[in-house]
Amino acid sequence: MTDSNDSDATLPYPEFGIRPGEVAGELPATFDAGLYYIGRIRTPWTRRADCPKNARESDALCTVEIAPAFRPALEGLDGTSHVWLLYFMDRAPRDLLVQVPNTYGKGRGTFALRSPARPNPIAMSAAQLVAIEGGNLIVRGLDCLDGTPLLDIKPYFASTDAIPDAVVGWHMARRNGDSGPT
Amino acid sequence: MTDSNDSDATLPYPEFGIRPGEVAGELPATFDAGLYYIGRIRTPWTRRADCPKNARESDALCTVEIAPAFRPALEGLDGTSHVWLLYFMDRAPRDLLVQVPNTYGKGRGTFALRSPARPNPIAMSAAQLVAIEGGNLIVRGLDCLDGTPLLDIKPYFASTDAIPDAVVGWHMARRNGDSGPT
Numbered sequence: 001m002t003d004s005n006d007s008d009a010t011l012p013y014p015e016f017g018i019r020p021g022e023v024a025g026e027l028p029a030t031f032d033a034g035l036y037y038i039g040r041i042r043t044p045w046t047r048r049a050d051c052p053k054n055a056r057e058s059d060a061l062c063t064v065e066i067a068p069a070f071r072p073a074l075e076g077l078d079g080t081s082h083v084w085l086l087y088f089m090d091r092a093p094r095d096l097l098v099q100v101p102n103t104y105g106k107g108r109g110t111f112a113l114r115s116p117a118r119p120n121p122i123a124m125s126a127a128q129l130v131a132i133e134g135g136n137l138i139v140r141g142l143d144c145l146d147g148t149p150l151l152d153i154k155p156y157f158a159s160t161d162a163i164p165d166a167v168v169g170w171h172m173a174r175r176n177g178d179s180g181p182t
Numbered sequence: 183m184t185d186s187n188d189s190d191a192t193l194p195y196p197e198f199g200i201r202p203g204e205v206a207g208e209l210p211a212t213f214d215a216g217l218y219y220i221g222r223i224r225t226p227w228t229r230r231a232d233c234p235k236n237a238r239e240s241d242a243l244c245t246v247e248i249a250p251a252f253r254p255a256l257e258g259l260d261g262t263s264h265v266w267l268l269y270f271m272d273r274a275p276r277d278l279l280v281q282v283p284n285t286y287g288k289g290r291g292t293f294a295l296r297s298p299a300r301p302n303p304i305a306m307s308a309a310q311l312v313a314i315e316g317g318n319l320i321v322r323g324l325d326c327l328d329g330t331p332l333l334d335i336k337p338y339f340a341s342t343d344a345i346p347d348a349v350v351g352w353h354m355a356r357r358n359g360d361s362g363p364t
Contacts, residue, residue, distance in 0.1 A: 023254055025251055025252070025254065025255075026251065027218065028218050028251075031216025031217055031218060032216075032217055032218055032219040032331065033216070033217040033219070033270055033272065033331070034213025034214075034215070034216055034217070035213055035214055035215040035216070035217060035302050036209065036210050036213060036214055036276075036301050036302060037214040037215070038301050038302070054341075054342065056341070056342055069207055069208065069210075070207070070279065070293075070301060072205055072207065072279040072280060072291060073207075073279040073280070073291040073292035073293045073294075073300075073301075074291050074293050074294070075280055075289070075290060075291030075294065076289075076290035076291050076294035076295075076351070076352050077291060077293055077294040077351070078351055079349075079350075079351020079352065079354070079355075080294065080349070080350045080351045080352075081345075081347075081348050081349045081350075082345050082348040083293075084306070086302070086304060086306075088215055090215065094218075097252065097254040097255040098254060098255070098257055107257070107258075108257060108258035109254060109255040109256050109257030109258050109259060110255035111252075111255045111256050111259055111265075111334075111335040111336070111337075112255075112256070112257065112258035112259040112262065112337055113258075113336075113337070114336055114337065114339065118255075118334060119218050119220050119252060119255075119334070120217050120218060120220070120268070120333045120334050122268060122304060122333065122334055124266070124268075124306060124336075125342075126342065126343060126345055126348075149214065149215070151302045151304065152293075152300060152301070152302050152304055153293040154293070154295075154296055154306075155293075155294055155295070155296065155350045155353075156345060156348040156350070157296065157348070157350060157353070158345060158346050158347065158348045158349075159236075159238070160236065160238060160307075160308065161308060161343070161344075161345070161348075162343075162344045162345055162346040162348065163263075163264050163308055163338060163340060163343070163344055164340050164344040164346055165263075165340065166263050166264040166308075166338040166339070166340045166343075166344065167261075167262070167263045167340075168261075168262045168263075168337045168338070168339060169258070169259070169260055169261020169262045170258050170261065170262075171337075171339070172261070173261075
């Protein structure tokens with residue numbers, strides 16, 4: 001386990017940097033818990049600029065490669081229409097508290113955004129489960145970089161996960177017709 | 183890092199254990215990434231048996247305590263109706279691949295379940311944001327233990343997160359009227 005300074009020094013995220021109006025904090029000196037990468041997500045996108053801005057904009061089929069040791073945990077997932085994929089945005093900085101998204105220009109707190117830059121850069125996407133093939137998943141509806149480390153797969157339960165009338169305050173206020181969460 | 187037998191012996195989760203039909207795997211020898219606990223969730227429930235079976239069954243107000251260093255990241259979250267809370271189920275075993283839930287009796291893969299026991303025990307709940315008070319959140323719709331470590335807060339975007347017609351194969355097949363994801 002490295003401390004936060006070591007990991008900051010070695011991470012390759014040239015696309016990120018502090019913009020005017022952004023605020024970075026000091027991260028704790030040590031981690032509190034650890035993560036296993038349980039697989040990798042294969043997508044058509046190898047640069048951040050090429051990724052779809054909104055996962056629902058893309059019909060691309062992606063492959064979720066599950067490490068062989070974890071494949072028995074897929075038992076019973078067939079017949080499920082959508083899955084949550086949790087993955088680790090390992091190229092994102094973790095110390096940004098207030099961010100100025102490229103497209104908006106207004107600073108907002110990290111917890112009010114879905115930016116990959118956050119203290120624990122865990123992303124979650126609801127993807128359509130198209131097929132299970134040889135211990136891997138074929139899915140539709142992702143927007144992440146090729147090779148992104150996988151953390152978890154969960155079935156999507158509409159009874160607890162679907163809130164169609166939820167609103168995001170600052171996003172409503174923009175009223176410009178863009179419905180994306182980036 | 184201990185092997186699965188050692189971790190069984192040292193973790194305080196008396197409620198968990200291998201039931202007939204369950205399968206445990208061997209976890210990797212080292213972690214691939216680290217997590218910071220950014221706060222704690224305060225709920226009325228101190229024992230697993232007391233937690234609501236389904237978060238939507240409970241109207242209890244819970245407090246999400248944000249560590250002071252991360253409070254600037256709440257900027258702009260006001261006016262948002264629902265948030266995703268990601269938290270770490272730090273008492274759950276991580277090596278179970280096939281589980282036999284108490285209430286069903288049939289073994290299913292960890293990735294087909296929402297059980298807290300999983301390789302990376304990250305739970306996610308969509309909670310109603312009732313208020314932001316003194317840098318903490320007051321929310322409704324949680325079912326976790328008091329003191330659960332917080333990992334992330336994200337705004338709920340209906341455009342990407344709400345899939346009201348999603349179905350879970352094995353759950354549909356049960357056809358017993360219980361709509362919970364446990």
